[in-house]
Amino acid sequence: MSPDESAVLTPEQIEAGRLLFASECTFFFGSQTLDQLPPPGVAEIAFAGRSNVGKSSLINAMTGRNRLARASSEPGRTKQLNFFNLGDRLTLVDMPGYGFAKAAKAVKEDWQNMMFTYLRGRTVLQRVLLLLDARIELKPSDRDVMELLDKAAVVFQVVLTKCDALKPGRLDAKRREVEAEMARHPAAYPHLVLTSSETGMGIDTLRAEMARLVEMGEARQAHAES
Template identity: 40%
Template sequence: MNPLYHKARFLLSAPDVSHLPPDTGSEVAFAGRSNSGKSSAINALTGQKSLARTSKTPGRTQAINVFPLDESRRLIDLPGYGYAKVPAKMRAHWQRALPEYLAARESLRGLVIIMDVRHPLTDFDRQMLEWCVQAGLPAHVLLTKADKLKRGPGMSTLQRVRSELDRDFPQTSAQLFSAAKGDGIEALHRQLDEWLEESEKQQAESY
Protein backbone atom coordinates (compact mmCIF):
# COMPACT_ATOMS: atom_id res chain seq x y z
CA MET A 1 0.00 0.00 0.00
CA ASN A 2 1.41 3.37 -1.01
CA PRO A 3 1.66 5.63 2.09
CA LEU A 4 1.48 8.68 -0.18
CA TYR A 5 -2.34 8.70 -0.05
CA HIS A 6 -2.40 8.82 3.74
CA LYS A 7 -0.66 12.21 3.49
CA ALA A 8 -3.69 13.80 1.79
CA ARG A 9 -4.91 17.00 3.41
CA PHE A 10 -7.63 19.51 2.62
CA LEU A 11 -6.37 22.66 0.89
CA LEU A 12 -9.38 24.53 -0.49
CA SER A 13 -12.85 24.43 -2.04
CA ALA A 14 -12.86 26.15 -5.42
CA PRO A 15 -16.19 27.58 -6.66
CA ASP A 16 -15.01 27.13 -10.25
CA VAL A 17 -12.02 26.06 -12.36
CA SER A 18 -10.38 29.50 -12.26
CA HIS A 19 -9.91 29.26 -8.48
CA LEU A 20 -7.93 26.00 -8.58
CA PRO A 21 -4.22 25.88 -7.62
CA PRO A 22 -1.67 26.50 -10.42
CA ASP A 23 -1.93 23.96 -13.25
CA THR A 24 1.41 22.27 -12.52
CA GLY A 25 2.45 18.86 -11.24
CA SER A 26 -0.15 16.11 -11.54
CA GLU A 27 -3.61 15.34 -10.19
CA VAL A 28 -6.30 12.68 -10.33
CA ALA A 29 -9.96 13.69 -10.08
CA PHE A 30 -12.95 11.86 -8.64
CA ALA A 31 -16.43 12.33 -10.07
CA GLY A 32 -19.69 10.56 -9.41
CA ARG A 33 -23.41 10.83 -9.30
CA SER A 34 -24.73 12.29 -6.05
CA ASN A 35 -24.99 9.64 -3.30
CA SER A 36 -22.81 7.16 -5.21
CA GLY A 37 -20.30 6.90 -2.35
CA LYS A 38 -17.64 9.27 -3.71
CA SER A 39 -16.69 10.87 -0.39
CA SER A 40 -16.58 7.50 1.37
CA ALA A 41 -14.31 6.14 -1.39
CA ILE A 42 -11.89 9.07 -1.03
CA ASN A 43 -11.82 8.61 2.75
CA ALA A 44 -11.17 4.87 2.41
CA LEU A 45 -8.46 5.50 -0.19
CA THR A 46 -6.62 7.93 2.10
CA GLY A 47 -7.26 6.06 5.35
CA GLN A 48 -8.95 9.15 6.83
CA LYS A 49 -12.49 9.09 8.19
CA SER A 50 -13.47 12.67 7.46
CA LEU A 51 -11.13 14.09 4.80
CA ALA A 52 -14.02 14.28 2.32
CA ARG A 53 -17.29 15.15 4.00
CA THR A 54 -19.90 12.44 3.73
CA SER A 55 -23.59 13.20 3.90
CA LYS A 56 -26.87 11.38 3.55
CA THR A 57 -28.04 14.44 1.64
CA PRO A 58 -27.26 14.01 -2.09
CA GLY A 59 -25.60 16.92 -3.84
CA ARG A 60 -23.57 18.01 -0.80
CA THR A 61 -20.33 18.53 -2.77
CA GLN A 62 -21.02 21.67 -4.81
CA ALA A 63 -17.45 22.94 -5.24
CA ILE A 64 -14.13 21.47 -6.37
CA ASN A 65 -12.28 20.22 -3.27
CA VAL A 66 -8.48 19.99 -3.49
CA PHE A 67 -6.45 17.48 -1.44
CA PRO A 68 -2.64 17.75 -1.91
CA LEU A 69 -0.59 14.57 -1.42
CA ASP A 70 2.78 16.33 -1.63
CA GLU A 71 4.20 19.42 -3.32
CA SER A 72 3.37 18.27 -6.85
CA ARG A 73 0.54 15.71 -6.63
CA ARG A 74 -3.13 16.17 -5.73
CA LEU A 75 -6.51 14.46 -5.49
CA ILE A 76 -9.48 16.48 -6.77
CA ASP A 77 -13.06 15.91 -5.56
CA LEU A 78 -15.48 17.19 -8.23
CA PRO A 79 -19.11 18.17 -7.51
CA GLY A 80 -21.64 15.34 -7.50
CA TYR A 81 -23.77 15.27 -10.63
CA GLY A 82 -27.25 14.09 -11.53
CA TYR A 83 -29.10 15.38 -8.49
CA ALA A 84 -32.31 17.17 -9.46
CA LYS A 85 -32.64 19.32 -6.31
CA VAL A 86 -29.44 21.25 -6.95
CA PRO A 87 -30.53 24.74 -8.13
CA ALA A 88 -30.87 24.93 -11.91
CA LYS A 89 -28.35 27.79 -12.14
CA MET A 90 -25.71 25.75 -10.29
CA ARG A 91 -26.49 22.65 -12.38
CA ALA A 92 -26.01 24.67 -15.57
CA HIS A 93 -22.75 26.11 -14.20
CA TRP A 94 -21.23 22.66 -13.58
CA GLN A 95 -22.55 21.37 -16.90
CA ARG A 96 -20.23 23.92 -18.47
CA ALA A 97 -17.39 23.78 -15.94
CA LEU A 98 -16.82 20.01 -15.75
CA PRO A 99 -16.03 19.40 -19.45
CA GLU A 100 -13.91 22.57 -19.39
CA TYR A 101 -11.91 21.21 -16.44
CA LEU A 102 -11.46 17.78 -18.04
CA ALA A 103 -10.31 19.23 -21.36
CA ALA A 104 -8.19 22.17 -20.25
CA ARG A 105 -6.47 21.05 -17.03
CA GLU A 106 -3.00 19.98 -18.20
CA SER A 107 -1.99 18.49 -14.83
CA LEU A 108 -4.99 16.10 -14.84
CA ARG A 109 -3.77 12.53 -15.40
CA GLY A 110 -6.99 10.53 -15.06
CA LEU A 111 -10.57 10.51 -13.80
CA VAL A 112 -12.03 8.02 -11.32
CA ILE A 113 -15.78 7.77 -11.95
CA ILE A 114 -17.75 6.53 -8.94
CA MET A 115 -20.86 4.44 -9.64
CA ASP A 116 -23.13 2.60 -7.20
CA VAL A 117 -22.71 -1.06 -8.22
CA ARG A 118 -26.51 -1.44 -8.05
CA HIS A 119 -27.08 1.40 -10.56
CA PRO A 120 -24.06 1.61 -12.91
CA LEU A 121 -23.66 3.45 -16.22
CA THR A 122 -26.50 5.93 -15.87
CA ASP A 123 -26.95 8.58 -18.55
CA PHE A 124 -24.98 10.99 -16.34
CA ASP A 125 -22.12 8.47 -15.98
CA ARG A 126 -22.01 8.00 -19.74
CA GLN A 127 -21.89 11.77 -20.21
CA MET A 128 -18.80 11.93 -17.97
CA LEU A 129 -17.19 9.09 -19.92
CA GLU A 130 -17.97 10.86 -23.19
CA TRP A 131 -16.32 14.04 -21.91
CA CYS A 132 -13.23 11.95 -21.02
CA VAL A 133 -13.12 10.57 -24.55
CA GLN A 134 -13.37 14.08 -26.01
CA ALA A 135 -10.57 15.27 -23.69
CA GLY A 136 -8.36 12.24 -24.43
CA LEU A 137 -8.37 11.47 -20.71
CA PRO A 138 -8.15 7.94 -19.24
CA ALA A 139 -10.93 6.89 -16.86
CA HIS A 140 -11.29 4.22 -14.18
CA VAL A 141 -14.75 3.15 -12.99
CA LEU A 142 -15.16 2.39 -9.29
CA LEU A 143 -18.25 0.26 -8.61
CA THR A 144 -18.89 1.24 -5.00
CA LYS A 145 -21.04 -0.29 -2.26
CA ALA A 146 -20.05 -3.76 -3.48
CA ASP A 147 -20.83 -5.07 0.02
CA LYS A 148 -24.52 -4.50 -0.78
CA LEU A 149 -24.40 -7.39 -3.26
CA LYS A 150 -23.33 -11.01 -2.82
CA ARG A 151 -20.11 -11.98 -4.59
CA GLY A 152 -21.83 -13.69 -7.55
CA PRO A 153 -24.10 -10.78 -8.53
CA GLY A 154 -21.25 -8.34 -7.86
CA MET A 155 -18.87 -10.14 -10.22
CA SER A 156 -21.65 -10.48 -12.79
CA THR A 157 -22.25 -6.70 -12.67
CA LEU A 158 -18.51 -6.03 -13.01
CA GLN A 159 -18.30 -8.27 -16.09
CA ARG A 160 -21.32 -6.57 -17.66
CA VAL A 161 -19.93 -3.09 -17.00
CA ARG A 162 -16.52 -4.05 -18.41
CA SER A 163 -18.20 -5.45 -21.50
CA GLU A 164 -20.17 -2.22 -22.07
CA LEU A 165 -17.06 -0.12 -21.46
CA ASP A 166 -15.05 -2.20 -23.95
CA ARG A 167 -17.78 -1.61 -26.51
CA ASP A 168 -18.55 2.07 -25.90
CA PHE A 169 -15.54 3.52 -24.05
CA PRO A 170 -12.47 1.38 -24.79
CA GLN A 171 -9.42 1.79 -22.57
CA THR A 172 -11.65 2.54 -19.56
CA SER A 173 -10.99 0.13 -16.67
CA ALA A 174 -13.35 -0.92 -13.87
CA GLN A 175 -13.27 -2.60 -10.46
CA LEU A 176 -15.48 -3.44 -7.49
CA PHE A 177 -15.04 -1.36 -4.34
CA SER A 178 -16.42 -1.33 -0.80
CA ALA A 179 -15.48 1.53 1.50
CA ALA A 180 -17.31 -0.21 4.36
CA LYS A 181 -15.19 -3.37 4.11
CA GLY A 182 -12.03 -1.88 2.61
CA ASP A 183 -12.29 -4.10 -0.46
CA GLY A 184 -10.62 -2.79 -3.61
CA ILE A 185 -8.44 -0.13 -1.96
CA GLU A 186 -5.16 -1.70 -3.09
CA ALA A 187 -6.40 -2.04 -6.67
CA LEU A 188 -7.38 1.64 -6.64
CA HIS A 189 -3.97 2.57 -5.22
CA ARG A 190 -2.30 0.73 -8.10
CA GLN A 191 -4.36 2.64 -10.68
CA LEU A 192 -3.53 5.99 -9.08
CA ASP A 193 0.14 4.99 -8.77
CA GLU A 194 0.18 4.29 -12.50
CA TRP A 195 -1.19 7.73 -13.35
CA LEU A 196 0.69 9.82 -10.79
CA GLU A 197 4.05 8.05 -10.74
CA GLU A 198 4.26 7.81 -14.54
CA SER A 199 3.69 11.55 -14.62
CA GLU A 200 6.47 12.12 -12.09
CA LYS A 201 8.88 10.02 -14.19
CA GLN A 202 8.02 11.93 -17.35
CA GLN A 203 8.56 15.27 -15.63
CA ALA A 204 11.90 14.14 -14.18
CA GLU A 205 13.07 12.97 -17.61
CA SER A 206 12.14 16.30 -19.17
CA TYR A 207 14.62 18.20 -16.96
Protein backbone atom coordinates in the same frame (compact mmCIF):
# COMPACT_ATOMS: atom_id res chain seq x y z
CA MET B 1 -10.51 -7.92 -18.35
CA SER B 2 -10.02 -9.23 -14.87
CA PRO B 3 -12.44 -8.07 -12.17
CA ASP B 4 -9.52 -8.01 -9.77
CA GLU B 5 -6.76 -5.86 -11.16
CA SER B 6 -4.56 -6.65 -8.17
CA ALA B 7 -3.74 -9.89 -10.04
CA VAL B 8 -1.51 -7.89 -12.40
CA LEU B 9 0.08 -5.72 -9.71
CA THR B 10 3.29 -6.72 -7.98
CA PRO B 11 3.80 -6.63 -4.20
CA GLU B 12 6.19 -3.73 -4.79
CA GLN B 13 3.47 -1.75 -6.57
CA ILE B 14 0.99 -2.47 -3.79
CA GLU B 15 3.56 -1.26 -1.25
CA ALA B 16 4.26 1.88 -3.31
CA GLY B 17 0.55 2.65 -3.23
CA ARG B 18 0.37 2.12 0.52
CA LEU B 19 3.32 4.43 1.11
CA LEU B 20 1.95 7.14 -1.17
CA PHE B 21 -1.43 7.21 0.53
CA ALA B 22 0.18 7.04 3.98
CA SER B 23 1.60 10.50 3.24
CA GLU B 24 0.10 13.56 4.85
CA CYS B 25 -3.05 14.61 2.99
CA THR B 26 -4.62 18.01 3.52
CA PHE B 27 -7.35 20.10 1.95
CA PHE B 28 -5.82 23.21 0.41
CA PHE B 29 -8.28 24.74 -2.06
CA GLY B 30 -11.95 24.90 -2.97
CA SER B 31 -13.04 26.35 -6.30
CA GLN B 32 -16.60 27.25 -7.26
CA THR B 33 -15.63 28.86 -10.57
CA LEU B 34 -12.95 28.09 -13.13
CA ASP B 35 -11.19 31.41 -12.62
CA GLN B 36 -10.53 30.34 -9.02
CA LEU B 37 -8.60 27.17 -9.87
CA PRO B 38 -5.22 26.80 -8.16
CA PRO B 39 -2.18 26.97 -10.43
CA PRO B 40 -1.22 23.62 -11.97
CA GLY B 41 1.31 21.76 -9.86
CA VAL B 42 1.83 18.04 -9.31
CA ALA B 43 -0.28 15.39 -11.04
CA GLU B 44 -4.01 15.45 -10.34
CA ILE B 45 -6.51 12.61 -10.04
CA ALA B 46 -10.18 13.64 -10.07
CA PHE B 47 -13.03 11.73 -8.45
CA ALA B 48 -16.37 11.98 -10.26
CA GLY B 49 -19.72 10.30 -9.74
CA ARG B 50 -23.40 10.68 -9.07
CA SER B 51 -24.46 12.36 -5.86
CA ASN B 52 -24.13 9.96 -2.90
CA VAL B 53 -22.13 7.41 -4.90
CA GLY B 54 -19.54 7.29 -2.12
CA LYS B 55 -16.81 9.64 -3.35
CA SER B 56 -16.03 11.06 0.08
CA SER B 57 -16.02 7.61 1.66
CA LEU B 58 -13.64 6.29 -1.00
CA ILE B 59 -11.23 9.22 -0.62
CA ASN B 60 -11.28 8.75 3.14
CA ALA B 61 -10.67 5.00 2.78
CA MET B 62 -7.78 5.48 0.35
CA THR B 63 -6.07 8.04 2.58
CA GLY B 64 -6.87 6.21 5.82
CA ARG B 65 -8.66 9.22 7.27
CA ASN B 66 -12.19 9.42 8.56
CA ARG B 67 -12.98 13.07 7.94
CA LEU B 68 -10.69 14.27 5.15
CA ALA B 69 -13.55 14.48 2.66
CA ARG B 70 -16.97 15.14 4.14
CA ALA B 71 -19.87 12.97 3.11
CA SER B 72 -23.34 14.44 3.01
CA SER B 73 -26.78 12.88 3.19
CA GLU B 74 -28.10 15.70 1.01
CA PRO B 75 -27.56 14.93 -2.70
CA GLY B 76 -25.86 17.70 -4.64
CA ARG B 77 -24.58 19.52 -1.60
CA THR B 78 -20.99 19.74 -2.84
CA LYS B 79 -20.93 22.59 -5.32
CA GLN B 80 -17.20 23.10 -5.78
CA LEU B 81 -13.99 21.38 -6.80
CA ASN B 82 -12.13 20.44 -3.62
CA PHE B 83 -8.36 19.97 -3.86
CA PHE B 84 -6.30 17.81 -1.48
CA ASN B 85 -2.49 17.69 -1.37
CA LEU B 86 -1.15 14.15 -0.91
CA GLY B 87 2.49 14.29 0.19
CA ASP B 88 3.35 16.98 -2.38
CA ARG B 89 3.27 14.22 -5.03
CA LEU B 90 -0.38 13.98 -5.99
CA THR B 91 -3.45 16.20 -5.86
CA LEU B 92 -6.82 14.56 -5.28
CA VAL B 93 -9.75 16.51 -6.72
CA ASP B 94 -13.23 15.84 -5.34
CA MET B 95 -15.68 16.93 -8.03
CA PRO B 96 -19.31 17.91 -7.36
CA GLY B 97 -21.75 15.04 -7.73
CA TYR B 98 -23.98 14.90 -10.77
CA GLY B 99 -27.44 13.52 -11.41
CA PHE B 100 -29.23 14.94 -8.37
CA ALA B 101 -32.93 14.97 -9.19
CA LYS B 102 -33.88 18.15 -7.32
CA ALA B 103 -31.42 20.38 -9.14
CA ALA B 104 -32.79 22.85 -11.63
CA LYS B 105 -31.90 22.34 -15.30
CA ALA B 106 -29.71 25.46 -15.25
CA VAL B 107 -27.71 24.07 -12.32
CA LYS B 108 -27.11 20.80 -14.16
CA GLU B 109 -26.01 22.66 -17.28
CA ASP B 110 -23.66 24.83 -15.21
CA TRP B 111 -22.13 21.68 -13.71
CA GLN B 112 -21.59 20.14 -17.13
CA ASN B 113 -20.07 23.30 -18.59
CA MET B 114 -17.74 23.83 -15.64
CA MET B 115 -16.67 20.21 -15.46
CA PHE B 116 -16.05 19.96 -19.22
CA THR B 117 -13.92 23.10 -19.19
CA TYR B 118 -11.92 21.87 -16.21
CA LEU B 119 -11.45 18.39 -17.66
CA ARG B 120 -10.45 19.61 -21.10
CA GLY B 121 -8.08 22.34 -19.97
CA ARG B 122 -6.31 20.93 -16.90
CA THR B 123 -2.91 19.86 -18.20
CA VAL B 124 -1.85 18.15 -14.95
CA LEU B 125 -4.97 15.97 -14.80
CA GLN B 126 -3.79 12.38 -15.22
CA ARG B 127 -7.01 10.44 -14.81
CA VAL B 128 -10.62 10.68 -13.70
CA LEU B 129 -11.93 7.97 -11.40
CA LEU B 130 -15.58 7.62 -12.36
CA LEU B 131 -17.46 6.06 -9.45
CA LEU B 132 -20.59 4.00 -10.02
CA ASP B 133 -22.75 2.52 -7.26
CA ALA B 134 -22.75 -1.26 -7.74
CA ARG B 135 -26.28 -1.50 -6.32
CA ILE B 136 -27.84 0.88 -8.85
CA GLU B 137 -28.41 0.47 -12.59
CA LEU B 138 -26.50 2.68 -14.98
CA LYS B 139 -28.30 5.98 -15.40
CA PRO B 140 -28.46 8.21 -18.49
CA SER B 141 -26.42 10.77 -16.55
CA ASP B 142 -23.63 8.19 -16.10
CA ARG B 143 -23.48 7.60 -19.84
CA ASP B 144 -23.63 11.36 -20.46
CA VAL B 145 -20.56 11.88 -18.27
CA MET B 146 -18.71 9.09 -20.07
CA GLU B 147 -19.46 10.82 -23.36
CA LEU B 148 -18.32 14.14 -21.89
CA LEU B 149 -15.03 12.51 -20.87
CA ASP B 150 -14.66 11.04 -24.36
CA LYS B 151 -15.13 14.50 -25.87
CA ALA B 152 -12.67 16.03 -23.42
CA ALA B 153 -10.17 13.27 -24.32
CA VAL B 154 -9.55 12.55 -20.64
CA VAL B 155 -8.79 8.98 -19.59
CA PHE B 156 -11.29 7.74 -17.03
CA GLN B 157 -11.25 4.61 -14.92
CA VAL B 158 -14.53 3.19 -13.69
CA VAL B 159 -14.67 2.26 -10.01
CA LEU B 160 -17.62 0.33 -8.63
CA THR B 161 -18.44 1.35 -5.06
CA LYS B 162 -20.40 -0.43 -2.30
CA CYS B 163 -19.60 -3.84 -3.78
CA ASP B 164 -19.93 -5.49 -0.37
CA ALA B 165 -23.70 -5.00 -0.66
CA LEU B 166 -24.00 -7.48 -3.56
CA LYS B 167 -23.78 -11.25 -3.56
CA PRO B 168 -21.12 -12.72 -5.88
CA GLY B 169 -23.54 -13.61 -8.68
CA ARG B 170 -25.10 -10.15 -8.81
CA LEU B 171 -21.72 -8.49 -8.55
CA ASP B 172 -20.37 -10.51 -11.46
CA ALA B 173 -23.40 -9.57 -13.57
CA LYS B 174 -22.89 -5.92 -12.66
CA ARG B 175 -19.23 -6.13 -13.60
CA ARG B 176 -20.09 -7.54 -17.03
CA GLU B 177 -22.71 -4.83 -17.60
CA VAL B 178 -20.31 -2.03 -16.74
CA GLU B 179 -17.44 -3.51 -18.76
CA ALA B 180 -19.74 -3.70 -21.80
CA GLU B 181 -20.54 0.00 -21.38
CA MET B 182 -16.85 0.86 -20.93
CA ALA B 183 -16.04 -0.87 -24.22
CA ARG B 184 -18.18 1.74 -26.01
CA HIS B 185 -16.05 4.65 -24.80
CA PRO B 186 -12.60 5.36 -26.27
CA ALA B 187 -11.48 7.31 -23.18
CA ALA B 188 -12.27 4.46 -20.77
CA TYR B 189 -9.28 2.81 -19.12
CA PRO B 190 -9.72 -0.94 -19.70
CA HIS B 191 -9.61 -2.11 -16.06
CA LEU B 192 -12.61 -1.93 -13.77
CA VAL B 193 -11.91 -1.78 -10.02
CA LEU B 194 -14.43 -3.22 -7.54
CA THR B 195 -14.33 -1.48 -4.16
CA SER B 196 -15.94 -1.23 -0.76
CA SER B 197 -15.05 1.55 1.65
CA GLU B 198 -16.57 -0.56 4.42
CA THR B 199 -14.48 -3.71 3.94
CA GLY B 200 -11.44 -2.24 2.17
CA MET B 201 -12.07 -4.28 -0.98
CA GLY B 202 -10.08 -2.92 -3.93
CA ILE B 203 -8.50 -0.05 -1.97
CA ASP B 204 -4.95 -1.46 -2.25
CA THR B 205 -5.43 -1.95 -5.97
CA LEU B 206 -6.62 1.61 -6.48
CA ARG B 207 -3.78 3.04 -4.40
CA ALA B 208 -1.25 1.04 -6.41
CA GLU B 209 -2.75 2.24 -9.70
CA MET B 210 -2.49 5.88 -8.60
CA ALA B 211 1.08 5.39 -7.36
CA ARG B 212 2.01 3.92 -10.73
CA LEU B 213 0.62 7.01 -12.48
CA VAL B 214 2.58 9.29 -10.14
CA GLU B 215 5.82 7.38 -10.69
CA MET B 216 5.38 7.43 -14.46
CA GLY B 217 4.76 11.18 -14.38
CA GLU B 218 7.76 11.82 -12.16
CA ALA B 219 9.96 9.73 -14.46
CA ARG B 220 8.81 11.73 -17.49
CA GLN B 221 9.47 14.99 -15.65
CA ALA B 222 12.96 13.86 -14.63
CA HIS B 223 13.73 12.83 -18.20
CA ALA B 224 12.52 16.18 -19.54
CA GLU B 225 14.74 18.05 -17.10
CA SER B 226 17.83 15.95 -17.77
